[in-house]
Amino acid sequence: MSASLALAERLVVPLIDLPSSSSMPTQDFFLCYRDGSLKLLDKQTLKKGGLEVEIDPRPGEQHSYPAPKKDLLAQAIGKKTKSVIDATTGWAQDSLAIFRMGYEVNCIERSPVMAELIQDGFNRLAQKDWMQNRQLQPPGLMVGNAISLLGNLPEAPDCIYLDPMFPPKRKKSALAKKAMTVLRDILGDDEDRADLFAAAWQATAKRLVVKSPDYAEPMGGKPSEVYQGKLLRYDVYIK
Ligand SMILES: C[S@@+](CC[C@H](N)C(=O)[O-])C[C@H]1O[C@@H](n2cnc3c(N)ncnc32)[C@H](O)[C@@H]1O
The missing domain is CATH 3.40.50.150 (Vaccinia Virus protein VP39)
Known part of the structure; x- marks a missing residue:
């Protein structure tokens, strides 16, 4: 089973095949596996982009582990x-x-x-x-x-x-x-x-x-x- 189908079944939401759907879907938000991560998309970001959980340090945060406990x-x-x-x-x-x-x-x-x-x-x-x-x-x-x-x-x-x-x-x-x-x-x-x-x-x-x-x-x-x-x-x- 594809990861997308398994996800749709877990969340009980429809699975939409975007390239083959002729009209704009009616939903406001979408989940999609893209560029190696699960992304949350809205209609503006449907074609590219999307939001994911960012796992790298935030700007200004040190990259060492453990990072200093100073902020x-x-x-x-x-x-x-x-x-x-x-x-x-x-x-x-x-x-x-x-x-x-x-x-x-x-x-x-x-x-x-x-x-x-x-x-x-x-x-x-x-x-x-x-x-x-x-x-x-x-x-x-x-x-x-x-x-x-x-x-x-x-x-x-x-x-x-x-x-x-x-x-x-x-x-x-x-x-x-x-x-x-x-x-x-x-x-x-x-x-x-x-x-x-x-x-x-x-x-x-x-x-x-x-x-x-x-x-x-x-x-x-x-x-x-x-x-x-x-x-x-x-x-x-x-x-
Ligand atoms: C403002 S966001 C937290 C943002 C987070 N601190 C971050 O760094 O991204 C609040 C989140 O808490 C979750 N939440 C709020 N009340 C909750 C509860 N009683 N049990 C579990 N999750 C809850 C919401 O679903 C939402 O995803």
């Missing part, structure tokens, strides 16, 4: 932390940055479409020379709602990381990256943020980190520590 994210996660669960994985950019700093990372994502994109990214990561030379395994991925999954963990992690989708301040933010705009278009805001916070606070052994836009109120009242960036901050709650 705001590292400070929020904490130098003594060993295990981290990212309960809102999305495009996995935060999970992967945390992983590259040498933390043990496990991920949760409830959107089956995002989970397919994330798993494809993690499979590509496993093939990288720097991963294989060090015999590293990519982060684990659990698919489902973190509010229930966090209640059934075999072992409490040192830190749980949350980056839920907040409603935007302005209707259309020029600054929002294409990947995040598409995520909001597909999934909407995460309206159950308060329940997720409560479940994560119960489940973490030591710390809970919430990434927040600068305009949003802290999710769990006054945080123990705050790491303020330009447009976002990390609120840290310590047990």
Whole structure:
């Protein structure tokens, strides 16, 4: 069975053969294996391009492994932390940055479409020379709602990381990256943020980190520590 057919069956979505379909498909979003990765496309990017889970270091990030724990994210996660669960994985950019700093990372994502994109990214990561030379395994991925999954963990992690989708301040933010705009278009805001916070606070052994836009109120009242960036901050709650 082709990878595309297997994917369509897993997600229970139609399989469209684009070159042979005469008219424009009616769907707004598409998944496609292209140039060695699974990509998410909209009608503008249907012919070429598309979004994938980027597995290489972000601009400005060091390429060594483990990367130095010196930016705001590292400070929020904490130098003594060993295990981290990212309960809102999305495009996995935060999970992967945390992983590259040498933390043990496990991920949760409830959107089956995002989970397919994330798993494809993690499979590509496993093939990288720097991963294989060090015999590293990519982060684990659990698919489902973190509010229930966090209640059934075999072992409490040192830190749980949350980056839920907040409603935007302005209707259309020029600054929002294409990947995040598409995520909001597909999934909407995460309206159950308060329940997720409560479940994560119960489940973490030591710390809970919430990434927040600068305009949003802290999710769990006054945080123990705050790491303020330009447009976002990390609120840290310590047990
Ligand atoms: C803003 S995005 C996260 C972006 C991510 N930090 C990154 O670096 O790409 C939020 C993601 O969390 C997921 N999410 C939100 N609430 C969740 C929950 N209760 N359980 C599992 N996933 C959840 C959404 O489906 C979405 O993909």
